[in-house]
Amino acid sequence: MSKSTVENNMYGVLAEFRNPKELVDAAKMINQNGYKKFDTFSPFPIHGIDKAMNLPKSKLGWIVISHGLIGLIGSFAMIYFMMVADYPLNISGKTLLNIPAWIPVIFELTVLLSAFGAVFGMFFLNGLPKFNHPLFNSDNFAKVTDDGFFVCIEAADPQFDADKVQSMLKDAGGTNIEEIYDN
Secondary structure, X not given: OOHHHHHOOEEEEEEEEXXXXXXXXXXXXXHHOOOOOEEEEOOOOOOOHHHHOOOOOOOHHHHHHHHHHHHHHXXXXXXXXXXXXXXXXXXXXXXXXXXXXXXHHHHHXXXXXXXXXXXXXXXXXXXXXXXXXXXXXXXXXXXXXXXXXXXXXXXXXXXXXXXXXXXXXXXXXXXXXXXXXXX
């Protein structure tokens, strides 16, 4: 990364492509050239774009299952402590360890904590909340919700050189190539 891009707070270089196939081909080419910090944007999900970008599997599933297990174990421990250890209450001569009666509470807390894990894990993995993103400074980027297909290579990438990136994106068929600044 050149020193001038750091001084100017350059976020990256944005390029538009005409259709999803060109975007997938550009993502493959960018990945093959060794760039790691880039992202693609389209108005709808594109089959195969994650493979073209060589994205790793999401960690969200592990976050959800771990929170679900915390809910399961925590709710069982809580009910056991309340119904058996702290205040044993004999109801109609049944045993104190009456697990079938505890299942609704255990189920609800497992589902509740799994949902919290999914929502807050998604926020954490996506870096949210973020009130403004540098790409919103581009007037051209507004087309991404309608019919625009974009790729942005971030200036934080170790290989980033603005001139080389612009040349590479132009060779890949990119149009409306522009530098994005974070200000």
